[in-house]
Amino acid sequence: DVYPTTLMGALAHLRQTFLDTQHYEQHWGLYEEQSAFVKRPPSDPAYAELQEILHGKKTPVFTADSRDEILRTLDFCAEFNLKPVIYGGEEAYQCLDRLKKESSGLIIRLNIPEKPEVKEEKDEKKLTTKFADPVRVQQEKLHIWKEKIQGLSDLAESGLPVAVSSESMKKHVEDLLPQLRVAVKEGFSADQALRFLTVDAASLLGMKGRLGTIEAGKLAHLTVMSGPWNEEDTKVRYLLVDGLKLDFEEKKKEDKADKPESGAKKKADPESVDLAGDWGVEIQSDQGKVIGQLQLAQDKTSLRGTFSSEKGDGKVTSGKIEKAQFEFTVAIGAGEHSIELQFKGELGKEQKPDSLSGKLKSAFGTETQWSAVRKVKTAAPVVENPIQLSLEGMDDGDDLLTESDSKILVAEKPVLKNENRPSLHQFNTELKADRISQAAETGGNLLLKNGTVITVTGETMPLTSVLVQNGKIVAIGGDLKVPEKTTAIDVTGLYVMPGIIDTHSHIMITDGINEHSQSIVPEVRVRDVVNTADPSEYRALAGGVTAARLFHGSANVIGGQDAVVKLKHGKSAREHILHDAPQGVKFALGENVKYRTSRFPNTRMGVEATLQRAFLEAIDYRRQWQEYEKLRKNEPDTKKLPPRRDLRLEALADIVNHEKFIHSHCYRADEILMLLRVASNMGIRVWSLQHVLEGYKIAPEILAHGASCSTFSDWWAYKIEAFDAVPYNAALLNEAGINTVIKSDDWELIRHLYLEAAKTVRYGNMSFNEALRTITINPAKELGLDRQMGSIEIGKDGDFAVFSGHPLNAFSRCEMTIIEGEIYFDRKHQPTAMTESAERRSAVPQVSIAARPDAKLELPTAELTEYAITGATLHPVDRGDISKGTIIVKNNKISYAGPAKTLPAEMTVIDAAGLHIYPGMIDSGSTLGLTEIDKVRETRDYAERGDLQPDLRTGVAINPDSELFPVARAGGITTVLVCPQSGLISGQASLVQTAGWTAPEMVMELEAGLHIDWSTKQERQDELKDFFKQARLYQKLRQQTKENGTREPVTDPRYEALIPYLQRNKPVFIEANSREAIAGALLFAEEEKLRIVITGGADAWKLAQELKQRKVPVIIGPVMQKPQNDYDPFDAPYANPGNLYDAGVTFCIRSNSAWNSRNTPFEAAMAVAYGLPEQAALRAVTLSATEILGIDNQVGSLTEGKLANLIIADGSPLQHTSHIKAVCVGGKLMPPESKQTRLYERYRGRLRKMNESQGDKLPVPIPLETQKAEPAKKPANTR
Incomplete structure (x- = not known):
């Protein structure tokens, strides 16, 4: 693959190209000044052209359609003081403030698809595999379609020059005018559209003085049309270009159809027809006649108004009089049950007809007939809540969804008469509008009242309130007053914890996470390609995540620069990114790097060599710049060409200078030690190890180096280097004193990191608070942001995750996610797939959890054919629980499961008092x-x-x-x-x-x-x-x-x-x-x-x-x-x-x-x-x-006669915080042991032995030196 292969790589490449252009210009400047020691540079026409752009003599055109793309373009151009023309601009109307200040205009790549229809699905009696989108989804598509047309008006009113392109159209130029006519029909001003085709286009092309208007002295480039350009059957008659006349007359054969019939009625002029007034309407339907009232208002050829009938009331939209016809649409209802009635009719010769008739078509059903008779007004009616019939601003897109109309796009909780869904077609939906909607905007001023507050750095405090002002925590206590302009939320019965932080994520990255074409690419930057429209961000918010580090992938030995973001879904990338976060660079070792055979390295020894060479090149690059700066300082009059600024080497030099920091993907213990050794020999501290699944094997060495560790809770066996992974890794690293983090590296896992943290209780028996620290304050430390976030303390950001129960309880769910005092997720106001009864019964977990000692259950060493387990609570599943029950196993089967009973003296008895027995x-x-x-x-x-x-x-x-x-x-x-x-x-x-x-x-x-x-x-x-x-x-x-x-x-x-x-x-x-x-x-x-x-x-x-x-x-x-x-x-x-x-x-x-x-x-x-x-x-x-x-x-319950497949635990097996004490398969009792438990015990023993031998001193790793190196410098003192 040729570099670049990703968007972030393309941006880095373009950035480097502009820097090289500046260096080229500087080189020529010094040469032309005849400066000493400056050789003649080679001529490069590409750099010469780019110089024109950098000096504003030529305008760059950047392709960008979405809001993210446009803002990304403006951010990039701001680095070089460029004012680009945006080509594409599909969502340009969403970022007009910046475009007006930072761009030179827009070329809209016009492509208006056919107007989406909203079709109510019938409640089919027969099952089918053909399903239309849910009605709300169809409505959203229609809303977006209208919004984009309204966006054209917004662009026209912005003052920016705007032209249109036909590139995206099927027939290109042939489709251009028809597309614009569609926009005009939907409310876009014909005059503004004409400016796009003429004045603004000429301005963008730098031809404003010669083209765009009909004025004396300008070029005679003229289009003569058969009628107003925006009418559908208008044709181009003549085209005049530079004195050349092109005739487009279409000769038609006369026939009877072309000749007007004698005595034919002359149709009224559309603008002279008056349809305004009150009408009584009669509609013929399959169910009989429907009587309604129609109120019409008219502006020239546009119609608006209201409609009411026994079947429902609605609003007249998209009405018009055109030639000998008129039509208007009545929208009845809202939300998923809205329908549209399309009325059409023919005009006669009357200027003010007293009756109308025609055909009516609805979204479902066949065409039918309708008629209307004009009512004679006797007096001005007084109407409660009158509908505005004034026609002011009708050309400004009045037919688009108003603020109240658009509420149909933000879901409300369904009111169901029963728990059965109304049909197999309709179900709850979640739209983009739902995800970015906020139930209440607090302005960063919020009081959470009477919750159980888990600070993670201090005590857990019941019935405690937390006050946030301007996004920062200012008070924590039992009785806090509500300041003015502060939103108060009662969280009684809920648990409030710090916002969850994910240190390893790949969500929200546009067009590729891996610039895999090169082994070393630290010049690429994730912050250049943050995707703010990713639904994964919203879903992470729904799991209590408030911040995440977005990593480059792991295909390179040295990858790209990361970005730390707050999950402010709906905001711009600038508002997401934490610009003051220490900058990290993704490194990678092992299989992900070496499996590519098309480039070096392909082995672990090649990986080490790549690291060594990269750092030495960075040191040499730094030396060149140091020498240049020294010369400039000591000999200010000497003009010398500075070294070429190389973004790749610059990023590496920043690592050597402790200005950027290493976060390395790694698995095996040996390769981790290699990285730590190479870095230490260069005087560099590895800030964090990612995955680090064999970190438990070398915990003392990692501690000595000072790296943080972000690991999976229990992933293993998905590749060779993960085969020795153990779920006890986090607990052992934490026991060693290492800053330990549970991260996701997964689009799904990020949604329930609180449950991943809970697994550290089962595997390693970490305390509840220690477990929660792995997803809060510990990741904040790894990000270098622990003074800003990660715990509930005065002065820190108001980032919280609010849960229905203790966050480590498997039956809890996130109810609310708050960032800097603003509510970005509130489950009660968001769409859900749960039924009403499901919401009610799961509102509060019915089971509480408690920390328990992870004591082993003593099991018989010999294989037994008959034994009893006593004292435990039995959970048979096929009947009620039995407290302090007894199970007797005989010949591999359950011979008794019930209340305690007298047992034969010779029977082997296993005391399971205080424990629980479940079916396997x-x-x-x-x-x-x-x-x-x-x-x-x-x-x-x-x-x-x-x-x-x-x-x-x-x-x-x-x-x-x-x-x-x-x-x-x-x-x-x-x-x-x-x-x-x-x-x-x-x-x-x-x-x-x-x-x-x-x-x-x-x-x-x-x-x-x-x-x-x-x-x-x-x-x-x-x-x-x-x-x-x-x-x-x-x-x-x-x-x-x-x-x-x-x-x-x-x-x-x-x-x-x-x-x-x-x-x-x-x-x-x-x-x-x-x-x-x-x-x-x-x-x-x-x-x-x-x-x-x-x-x-x-x-x-x-x-x-x-x-x-x-x-x-x-x-x-x-x-x-x-x-x-x-x-x-x-x-x-x-x-x-x-x-x-x-x-x-x-x-x-x-x-x-x-x-x-x-x-x-x-x-x-x-x-x-x-x-x-x-x-x-x-x-x-x-x-x-x-x-x-x-x-x-045979199995499935604790029932007499079934196989003795059962488990003994200290709590529910559904709870991550429970410990499995024993497993019985076919009557054979076994401890919960495996390769993983053996590895854990082995390396836990190593850690304890090293700690005992070192006492209070940190363990000192023994380096595996394969070459001479300078003594290791002191690692950088980082936050």
Whole structure:
């Protein structure tokens, strides 16, 4: 790939080019002054042209359409004092203030699409796969369409010269006038449009003195037209260019149709016709006559007014009289139930007709007839709340949505008479307007009253208020008064914590996060390409995140410069960026860098060499500048050409000078030590290590160097260098004294960082406050901004996340997110996918959490065939909980589960007093056992070639010694549905237990169900249907030959594998996530008469009633994923299970991941926070799963006779803060141990041993020196 490959790279390249132009000019200037020691520079026509631009002799034209693009262009041009012309300008009307000051004008790339229609979907009785966008989405499209036309008027009134381009039009110049006529028809002034084509265009082209107007002395460039240019049938008659006359007359053959009929009525002149007044209207409809009242006001040929009838009242919009016809539109209602009636009619010869008639068309239904009779006014009526019929300003876009009209675009909570959705087509939506709307603007002055305040640096204070003034915290206390002009919000019962900070994110970056074309690119800057329209920012706000560091990707040894932003969604990039944050540069080590074979380096030793060479080049670059500055200071009269300013080397030199700081992507312990060594030898401190998944192995060395660590909570095994990752990493780093941070590096994970932090309690038993510090004050320290944010303290920014319960409670959700005292997210005022009952029951978590010691449960060392577990609270799932109950296991099965009872003296008893026993958790969809390291193809056995492979069975490929099994088991998973992936028919899924010596021992059912990956492409569906048709034919032939006693057809394993599914003996698992895919799968099952289970089911909530009626179960998962559509509410995937529960649909929950299988209960927990009852969530990962999978007679509950698959924990397995104490699979009791626990204990022992040997002194790492180097300089003293 050739540099640059990204927008940020292109901007860096352009910036360097302008700097080189300045250097070129300086070089020529010194040469022409005959300065000593200055050689003649080479001539460069490109630099010569760019000089013209830099000196304002020529105007640069930048392509920019969106608000971000335009403001980005102006920011860049401001660096070089340029005033560009903006070409494109689709959203130029949104940034006119800056354009008027900082640009030379606009060339609008005009492209007005066909006016969007708003079609109310009928409540279809039959299921279909064709769905129109929800009505609110259609309305928003119409609103944006009108807004852009209104934007043309705003541009025209701005005083900026504006021209138009036909480049984006289908027929280019031929479409230019018709497009402008559309705009004029919608309210844009014809005179202003004409200026765009003439005066302003000439001005932008520097031809104002010669073109643009008809004046004496100007060039005779004239267009003669057959009528006013803005009328649809007006044609160009003559064109005069430089004295040349072009004749465009179209000769027509005369025929009878062209000749006026004798006695034909002469039509009235449109401007002389008077339709103003009150009219009685009669409409013929299928339901009979509809009587209405029409009030019309007229300005020349424009019509406005009101309409009322028994069917509804509305406003007359877009009315006009044109030639011999008139038309107007009546908009009735608002929001999702608005309709438009289009009235049309013919004019007669009367100047003031007493009657009108014509055809009427609505958004749905056929055309019908209407008529109207003029009413005679007797007296001026007095109307309450009169509608303004004055025609002042009608040319200023009166027909656009007014402020009150536009409220339909900001969702209000739906008022439902019952919990059933009105139809399978309509559901709640979340639009851009919703995301940027603020329920109340505080001006940065806010009082949060009577919440439980978690400061993270001090005590947690119940019933405490926090006062913010001008964006800063000024008081914290129990009884604070409300100052004037301060918004007060009662947060009684809620938890207020500091705003969550993500130190590693890639959201909000435009056109590529990786400038991967070069190994070293620190000149590129993320702050140049911040995307303020990214829905991911809003979704992060909904998870309590107030600030994030946006990183360049990790494809380069030395990547680009980062940007730290506050998530002020809807504001400009300038307002997002924290300009005073210490500037970081992204470095990267390991696989991401070296896997590219098209460039150096390809090995870890090459990575070290690249770092060494880069730093040494930076030092040499710094030396050149130091020598130049020294010469200029000592010999001011000597004119010498300065060194070329190289942005790449300059950024590297800033790192050496401690002005920019290293944040390095890294995994393996050895490569981390290499980086620390190279940096220390150069006198540089690595500010932070990112991911640092093997940091626990070298915690003393990291502490000695002074780097902060941003890590995942529990990610592992997705590539080779992540295979030794452990979820205890954060706890061990924190124990070592390192500033430890939990970050996301993921578009979904950023939405629930509070739950990621909670995992440090389960894995490492960090205190609640320590856990919360990993997402608040610790990241603030890593950003160098801990004096500004990260905790609730007087003087800091008023950044808060308000939760319904304790933030580490898995059943809590973020209710409000506040930045500098302004409310950027308020869940109560935002669209939600939850039903009303789901909102009510999940308003406050019904379960509280508490810190518990992570004490081990003593288990028998010998294998037992019979034993009892006593003293624990039993949660059987199929019946009520049993306090201080007893479970007896005999011959691998549960022989008793109930209240305490007398046990035989010889029976082995395990005392579980104070603990809880649950059925083993079930992951209803995973590739566990079929993959070890997902990025290594040789370890993947879940995806085969070919599209139609029904005879493949996952159970035969299970690796019983996979390290992923004990890790999943330690998370409480005892049973897994292992699914194939790829193709149309992937194969057959197998049910597998998570413990056993061999695969046959672990596999419970080899052929548990057929797996189909549904495609929404018709040709793929046809291929699938044809295969099923052939299979049925094969089945029929087999049956006939048996009955006839004739020779059977050759056995086909693929068709044989399908027979149990064709006979409905076994379920077919159909992977379908979108609404269209789910509907298609349901129709396919109906046609083929299959017993199906929908898997994935992300959009199942939109078709809940259909699923219920068809009795089709759903395996949901993962719950924690982004919404399927941009217009879906942020919580749609989280609320999905709760919606299905309310609709009565049978469902369970899966992980859909091998390395993430242990987190299946956490997927269910998120559903609880968004409306699913806790007991239903627990059932979704136990008994409901077994019922769907057909093994409820074997596992899924603590029931006598079932397999002894159970877990012992100190709390709910759905809670991240609970600890699993033991797992029992098939009666075999096991501690929750795995490779990960062994690595943790091993390296925790190393840390403790080093701490004991060092005493109070910091451990000193032993460097691995492979070359001589100067003694390490003292690391930079940073914040």
